[in-house]
Amino acid sequence: MKTILCVSVSLMGLFASAVTAAAVDENAARVSTSRSLRVACVRDTSEDSPWYVMQQAFATSLSACLAGKGATSMPVKMVPASASHASDDLANNECDAVLFIGDSLPSALRDERFVSLRAVSQIGTPVRVFHFVLRNNDPAMRATLASAFERATSSAIFQDTVGRASAMHIVASNSSR
Numbered sequence: 001m002k003t004i005l006c007v008s009v010s011l012m013g014l015f016a017s018a019v020t021a022a023a024v025d026e027n028a029a030r031v032s033t034s035r036s037l038r039v040a041c042v043r044d045t046s047e048d049s050p051w052y053v054m055q056q057a058f059a060t061s062l063s064a065c066l067a068g069k070g071a072t073s074m075p076v077k078m079v080p081a082s083a084s085h086a087s088d089d090l091a092n093n094e095c096d097a098v099l100f101i102g103d104s105l106p107s108a109l110r111d112e113r114f115v116s117l118r119a120v121s122q123i124g125t126p127v128r129v130f131h132f133v134l135r136n137n138d139p140a141m142r143a144t145l146a147s148a149f150e151r152a153t154s155s156a157i158f159q160d161t162v163g164r165a166s167a168m169h170i171v172a173s174n175s176s177r
Contacts, residue, residue: 036075037066038095038104040086042109044102051101054128057161059097062154068143072146083108090135097145098133105131113137118147119153123163 039059043051059076066074079095083106089095093112098109105116114133121128133151134142152158 005026008067009130019039031067036077037062037097038077038079040081041078042081042083042086042098042099042100042102042106044100044104053165054101054130054162055099057158057165058130061155061158062148063152065148065155070097082133086133087111087114092136096134096141099132100133101128102131103129105133109133115142117149119149121162123159129160 039062041055043055055078059078063074063076066076068152076102078099081089081095083100086095086098086100090098091111100106100109109116109131115134115136117132117134119130119132121130130153132145134145136142
């Protein structure tokens with residue numbers, strides 16, 4: 001009798017742990033479905049403009065352009081990085097894209113695994129150059145992000161923000177002389 005009781009208690013414990021593990025896995029699946037577009041942001045180290053303002057304007061504009069008709073916008077998370085770290089993160093799927101603010105794209109981001117897009121500010125002096133680097137291995141994502149990048153950087157709100165950021169920099173530079 002004692003043996004039967006021990007075996008049944010063991011089986012009940014095993015069954016209870018299996019049920020608990022199944023409940024935990026179900027909850028984990030629900031949590032992992034939410035994510036934002038991760039964009040590593042690299043800037044030219046010689047550039048002393050208010051780049052933070054420009055990167056945030058880009059994130060807001062890109063998020064709005066990624067939204068479908070009637071859908072809410074997709075969150076865009078901007079993460080500061082060096083060119084070499086951004087290249088590694090993009091290659092290892094740690095980020096979805098890289099935004100480089102500066103004239104010439106660093107060699108670490110010029111890789112056959114990547115494709116880069118370029119946009120130029122239309123308002124403000126000096127002219128700002130934005131490079132958007134994407135992985136080559138996913139044509140659907142590349143097409144979606146390329147289209148959103150083009151619309152985001154040509155939007156009036158983004159261009160106006162870049163122009164105002166340039167004007168703020170010029171005023172600040174002139175006042176310190």
